[in-house]
Amino acid sequence: MNREAYEAVIGLEVHTHLLTRSKLFCGCSTTFGAGPNENVCPVCMGMPGVLPVLNRRAVELAIRTGLAAHCAIAPYSIFDRKSYFYPDLPKGYQISQYETPICKGGYIDLPATENGEPRRIRLTRIHIEEDAGKNIHGENASLVDFNRSGVPLIEIVSEPDLRSAEDAGAYLRQLRAILRYVDASDGKMEEGSFRCDCNVSIRKRGAKEYGVRSEIKNLNSFRFVEDAIDYEVGRQIEIVEGGGKVAQETLLWDPARKETRPMRSKEYANDYRYFPEPDLPPLIVPAEMEEKVRASMPELPADRKTRYVRELGLTEYEADVLIADRDVADYFEATLPALKNRKSAANWVMTEVLRVARDSGESFVEAVPPAAEVGALLRMVEGQKISLNAAKTAFAAMVKSGKGAEATIAALGLAQVSDESAIAAACDKVLAAEPEKVAEYRAGRDKLFGFFVGAVMKAMGGKANPKVINDILRAKLTG
Amino acid sequence: MASELNKLTIADASSKLRGREITATQLTRDCLDRIAAAEPRLHAFITVCEREALEQARAADARLAAGNAPALCGIPLGIKDIYATRGIRTTCGSRILETFVPPFDATVIERLRADGAIFVGKTNMDEFAMGSSTENSAFGPTMNPHDIGRVAGGSSGGSAAAVAAYECLGALGTDTGGSIREPASFCGVVGIKPTYSRVSRYGVVAYASSLDQVGPFARSVRDAAIIIRTLAGKDARDSTCSARPVPDYERALTGDVKGLRIGVPREFFVEGMQPEVEKSVRSALKNYESLGASTVEISLPHTGYAIAAYYLVATAEASANLARYDGIRFGLRVNAEDNIALYETTRAHGFGAEVKRRIMLGTFALSAGYYDAYYLKAQKVRTLIRNDFERAFEKCDLIVTPVAPTTAFKIGEKMNEPLTMYLSDIFTISLNLAGLPGMSIPCGHDSNNLPIGMQLIAPPFAEETILRAGDAFERTGAFKPRTPAV
Numbered sequence: 001m002n003r004e005a006y007e008a009v010i011g012l013e014v015h016t017h018l019l020t021r022s023k024l025f026c027g028c029s030t031t032f033g034a035g036p037n038e039n040v041c042p043v044c045m046g047m048p049g050v051l052p053v054l055n056r057r058a059v060e061l062a063i064r065t066g067l068a069a070h071c072a073i074a075p076y077s078i079f080d081r082k083s084y085f086y087p088d089l090p091k092g093y094q095i096s097q098y099e100t101p102i103c104k105g106g107y108i109d110l111p112a113t114e115n116g117e118p119r120r121i122r123l124t125r126i127h128i129e130e131d132a133g134k135n136i137h138g139e140n141a142s143l144v145d146f147n148r149s150g151v152p153l154i155e156i157v158s159e160p161d162l163r164s165a166e167d168a169g170a171y172l173r174q175l176r177a178i179l180r181y182v183d184a185s186d187g188k189m190e191e192g193s194f195r196c197d198c199n200v201s202i203r204k205r206g207a208k209e210y211g212v213r214s215e216i217k218n219l220n221s222f223r224f225v226e227d228a229i230d231y232e233v234g235r236q237i238e239i240v241e242g243g244g245k246v247a248q249e250t251l252l253w254d255p256a257r258k259e260t261r262p263m264r265s266k267e268y269a270n271d272y273r274y275f276p277e278p279d280l281p282p283l284i285v286p287a288e289m290e291e292k293v294r295a296s297m298p299e300l301p302a303d304r305k306t307r308y309v310r311e312l313g314l315t316e317y318e319a320d321v322l323i324a325d326r327d328v329a330d331y332f333e334a335t336l337p338a339l340k341n342r343k344s345a346a347n348w349v350m351t352e353v354l355r356v357a358r359d360s361g362e363s364f365v366e367a368v369p370p371a372a373e374v375g376a377l378l379r380m381v382e383g384q385k386i387s388l389n390a391a392k393t394a395f396a397a398m399v400k401s402g403k404g405a406e407a408t409i410a411a412l413g414l415a416q417v418s419d420e421s422a423i424a425a426a427c428d429k430v431l432a433a434e435p436e437k438v439a440e441y442r443a444g445r446d447k448l449f450g451f452f453v454g455a456v457m458k459a460m461g462g463k464a465n466p467k468v469i470n471d472i473l474r475a476k477l478t479g
Numbered sequence: 480m481a482s483e484l485n486k487l488t489i490a491d492a493s494s495k496l497r498g499r500e501i502t503a504t505q506l507t508r509d510c511l512d513r514i515a516a517a518e519p520r521l522h523a524f525i526t527v528c529e530r531e532a533l534e535q536a537r538a539a540d541a542r543l544a545a546g547n548a549p550a551l552c553g554i555p556l557g558i559k560d561i562y563a564t565r566g567i568r569t570t571c572g573s574r575i576l577e578t579f580v581p582p583f584d585a586t587v588i589e590r591l592r593a594d595g596a597i598f599v600g601k602t603n604m605d606e607f608a609m610g611s612s613t614e615n616s617a618f619g620p621t622m623n624p625h626d627i628g629r630v631a632g633g634s635s636g637g638s639a640a641a642v643a644a645y646e647c648l649g650a651l652g653t654d655t656g657g658s659i660r661e662p663a664s665f666c667g668v669v670g671i672k673p674t675y676s677r678v679s680r681y682g683v684v685a686y687a688s689s690l691d692q693v694g695p696f697a698r699s700v701r702d703a704a705i706i707i708r709t710l711a712g713k714d715a716r717d718s719t720c721s722a723r724p725v726p727d728y729e730r731a732l733t734g735d736v737k738g739l740r741i742g743v744p745r746e747f748f749v750e751g752m753q754p755e756v757e758k759s760v761r762s763a764l765k766n767y768e769s770l771g772a773s774t775v776e777i778s779l780p781h782t783g784y785a786i787a788a789y790y791l792v793a794t795a796e797a798s799a800n801l802a803r804y805d806g807i808r809f810g811l812r813v814n815a816e817d818n819i820a821l822y823e824t825t826r827a828h829g830f831g832a833e834v835k836r837r838i839m840l841g842t843f844a845l846s847a848g849y850y851d852a853y854y855l856k857a858q859k860v861r862t863l864i865r866n867d868f869e870r871a872f873e874k875c876d877l878i879v880t881p882v883a884p885t886t887a888f889k890i891g892e893k894m895n896e897p898l899t900m901y902l903s904d905i906f907t908i909s910l911n912l913a914g915l916p917g918m919s920i921p922c923g924h925d926s927n928n929l930p931i932g933m934q935l936i937a938p939p940f941a942e943e944t945i946l947r948a949g950d951a952f953e954r955t956g957a958f959k960p961r962t963p964a965v
């Protein structure tokens with residue numbers, strides 16, 4: 001199979017929960033982890049006679065996301081009813097936006113990679129809609145939990161600008177970073193707050209027209225998106241290479257068997273019968289409101305990256321690693337006050353701190369010591385009060401104990417001795433004990449210098465400042 | 480013989496209650512006695528709430544004794560069974576909700592409770608408010624108090640009949656295409672459909688969301704004004720509800736219509752209508768002229784398209800609004816082997832023929848490929864109809880028409896001819912499409928002693944104009960409604 005002769009054409013539809021306290025159309029809590037049907041009321045249960053009232057915070061978060069992705073914010077949009085029957089859909093329709101999404105156009109820039117230039121992925125639209133409940137299938141009965149029913153979602157639809165599974169992964173990570181920067185999402189994709197549909201087709205490299213696409217529905221992790229696209233692209237190439245034609249179909253990803261399979265037509269063949277939701281007035285976003293939201297926007301990942309490179313002197317790669325997660329970037333910046341060496345702080349966060357976060361399994365913020373304490377630790381390295389190795393030992397201890405930098409250094413006795421008289425005394429002792437070696441050194445055996453340094457360090461219990469030892473020894477031996 | 484306090488108007492009962500001449504308990508007792516006597520012939524109620532009503536009456540008496548009670552405190556009302564009432568079964572005239580007890584009150588029910596009104600029961604209606612005769616109720620039709628062989632009108636037939644037959648002093652109905660005005664006309668009582676958005680729809684089981692509106696029945700215009708003052712006004716739970724301040728409607732009842740310009744649309748006096756209906760309305764117009772109002776002929780050229788547009792918009796919205804009756808969370812469930820079969824059997828058993836017909840019509844109108852030709856076109860017709868009225872109101876302050884082409888028809892007469900039945904609403908439907916306020920007020924009787932209703936129509940939020948004109952007509956004494964036969 002000649003995979004290289006083809007390129008994939010991929011568009012993603014990403015659904016993600018908006019980080020609001022209450023649901024999209026009622027006052028129920030959106031907290032994850034409540035008991036079944038605890039966060040419900042007549043409105044989100046679709047009882048007879050109830051009416052939706054739009055959550056303004058959800059609208060604001062959708063606008064923030066749109067502004068971060070360079071979308072045009074629609075001054076006028078409406079909500080529509082999307083009708084289908086499913087036990088977890090209480091009203092028999094979902095309130096969504098069909099022809100008039102709140103955000104139109106826009107793009108997301110992907111950073112450069114080892115094997116690729118930076119890329120711009122265009123967006124088609126972003127719209128607001130409500131989530132459904134959750135079916136739970138038992139042995140003798142199916143149950144429905146409506147806690148999730150009515151939780152606000154945005155759907156972010158990309159143009160078919162992605163060309164590979166890696167592209168899709170990079171796009172999703174960039175999108176997650178943006179959502180977290182604007183507080184639209186907590187980025188906890190594992191709690192069902194992320195779902196993705198992928199439209200995949202292939203064409204001969206260099207061809208202009210699109211091939212027939214299949215749609216892989218309901219992928220709920222970045223990993224599945226990448227695996228499913230990889231598999232599907234291979235499958236389509238095999239069909240075409242074998243002289244066949246790709247069918248336009250809707251597929252599901254089976255993560256256990258690592259393959260896509262067609263959905264039964266019953267599972268998706270719907271005429272959704274969209275029409276404007278008569279219970280909600282049009283959603284008007286006046287220019288002043290858009291400006292107000294714009295003024296409240298945080299620094300976005302791309303701007304932050306530029307600042308790190310230009311003002312802090314980091315490399316593009318370092319900047320990319322740090323900005324990928326808003327918490328990490330914020331953490332890095334919180335270590336900086338009173339530090340001269342920004343680069344070493346960046347390195348420290350990228351290696352030591354991120355490793356601890358990765359290994360802990362907890363969220364970044366929960367796993368790592370306070371940034372100010374790491375800053376204090378690095379300041380001691382800069383001031384030569386401790387060695388780099390001592391700092392690493394101390395950091396590991398701080399992660400376990402939760403204690404501060406100063407206290408840890410003191411408790412472990414890691415402070416470096418720079419007191420010249422103490423070091424000079426130790427030097428004198430060593431030189432006095434080794435008269436032959438001193439003679440050899442003075443006769444030209446330069447290599448012995450290391451031996452003297454080691455001996456002095458040993459005499460000082462390993463805590464002496466090596467630079468001071470060097471200076472004093474050299475003066476004494478040449479003097 | 481009972482004291483027959485149930486025959487009082489709300490205005491009179493209210494002043495006697497506050498003057499401690501009568502008690503809410505006596506008044507409620509008289510209504511309940513009347514209900515017990517009349518119901519076997521009328522069937523105006525699906526559920527009578529005797530125990531709850533007497534409890535409310537006791538609470539109202541305590542409040543009346545303390546002084547400063549609102550006008551509706553201690554007044555027994557009938558509530559159309561379309562309103563969610565906490566702890567009281569709400570069927571909407573359907574098998575599918577036969578056992579449904581809502582855990583919440585509709586906003587207007589909350590407001591009436593807050594004022595101390597008393598709910599004697601939930602009144603009969605066409606299933607999901609779909610019908611013009613109350614014959615589509617899953618629990619059997621309501622009979623017209625003036626002739627029990629005839630319909631009470633619909634869909635709010637139970638409320639209209641209950642008020643006409645003195646089973647309560649006033650009642651709540653809802654009006655989507657004429658469901659308050661037509662039964663008011665057939666039963667000889669006052670019925671008002673306020674401007675769309677004037678009254679909250681929260682807790683009103685939805686039929687067609689962009690057309691449904693809440694309104695009262697009463698035996699006088701003043702009584703109706705007293706009720707809508709409590710109903711109207713902004714509601715945080717209904718985003719389509721207007722925030723406009725609510726006027727004191729009773730103060731609009733000055734009796735003065737001098738200089739009022741009354742439009743008479745030629746399209747509303749059609750061939751085939753019962754001659755006595757036209758005669759009564761024309762004679763009422765003469766009364767207005769003698770009071771110093773002027774009449775002017777106007778045209779509402781798109782009236783002929785109203786019924787077609789209505790049956791597309793209303794059924795389309797209904798097809799989605801009624802999707803929630805799926806047997807999963809509440810109401811009837813008929814078990815079957817899988818989800819889809821469960822929906823099918825539950826809905827097949829739970830809904831009556833007319834409801835099924837309208838769900839299918841609406842589903843079709845919204846289907847892929849048909850949306851533009853049906854739903855979208857109907858919405859455009861709606862705009863044209865609204866424009867007709869806007870233009871007409873440049874020439875007049877009020878429009879007067881008949882409410883229905885005929886008086887109450889015989890039970891069973893139109894049940895097999897849905898299209899003929901739909902024509903009963905020919906004069907009322909365009910107001911819902913345009914969102915305008917309208918009132919039905921009795922203005923005559925036909926040769927069978929059946930009431931004839933006159934419809935008063937005003938621009939959006941001009942309920943005061945309607946009420947003032949209606950009240951002025953009542954004051955002339957030109958027409959006195961007859962006591963019903965039952």
Ligand SMILES: [Zn+2]
Pocket residue numbers: 023026027028039040041042043044045150
């Ligand atoms: Zn809720």
